[in-house]
Amino acid sequence: SQQGEEDPQALSIQEGENATMNCSYKTSINNLQWYRQNSGRGLVHLxxxxxxxxxxxxxxxxxxxxxxxxxxxxxxxxxxxxxxxSYFCATLVRGGSEKLVFGKGTKLTVNP
Amino acid sequence: GEEVAQTPKHLVRGEGQKAKLYCAPIKGHSYVFWYQQVLKNEFKFLISFQNENVFDETGMPKERFSAKCLPNSPCSLEIQATKLEDSAVYFCASSQVPGVYEQYFGPGTRLTVT
Structure with a gap:
């Protein structure tokens, strides 16, 4: 099940501007990780x-x-x-399995 | 190796056929994870291994999905009798100590069930 919820779902900005993405989660965590996914590619740890x-x-x-x-x-x-x-947050839930629980992601577009 | 390797890159199967995916974790990483990413970008945890032992299989649809990590062999995820809803990208990740270090993801295998 999804624990993290990213906000916003999509964000479009101009080159040079700052981009802020938020993530909320529900349970106690060990750590929280952010990943980037380019279209059609794997996840890159940030x-x-x-x-x-x-x-x-x-x-x-x-x-x-x-x-x-x-x-x-x-x-x-x-x-x-x-x-x-696309940027995803993922939480490592405390006290259980070592699996990551992902949010649904924020799709960031930076326009040149 | 220094990257998680996954094969094949793409796999097309007719409904009811078997699909087998492979993953070679980073050398020295004792934990391996399988995740499924469906069209709406949602990631679902399937199963994890600590070395060759199943660590957590709570995400596995057990009636059709199975997985192994045997010594000196790539890990594998097998789907018997695929269904249309199994169409997704399957990612493998590995980690040294998940509670301390990040998980490194492979490029994924895109499975299309027709």
Missing amino acids: ILIRSNEREKHSGRLRVTLDTSKKSSSLLITASRAADTA
Whole structure:
């Protein structure tokens, strides 16, 4: 079953602008991960944030995690046309199987 | 290898036929996962392995789906008597320690059941 819910479902911006995607989840987690999927391709891991972390950076990516609100956000700064893809959050649920539970994704289009 | 490899890339089967998908995890990763992505982009967990042992099979439709990870062989996911609703992209992922490290995904196998 889907735990994460991304918001918005689709986002269209101009090159150079920032893109923010949000993810909400329902149960206690061990960690939360963000993945990118280009059309028709596999998943590329972007960032993993653990439940005891609040913010993490990687290049132009910034991820926040608020466990009290059960939500996370992914910010892509100074977006590029090559960032056009679908972005998924996935949670590793605490205390059980090591499987990832995915959200439905945000489709990001960056217009040149 | 340093990437998860999946074969074949595409597979077309008539309804009722068997389908078998393969996955070679990254060397040194002891956990393997299978996920199914259907047309609306939703990912569904199927099964996971720790080495050759089934770790979690709660997502598997057991009557038609089976999977194995044997030593020195690619892992496999087999669907007996495929149905139209099995059409999806099947992803394999591997990880060293899932609670600590990320899962690395293969490029997927697109199964089309006609």
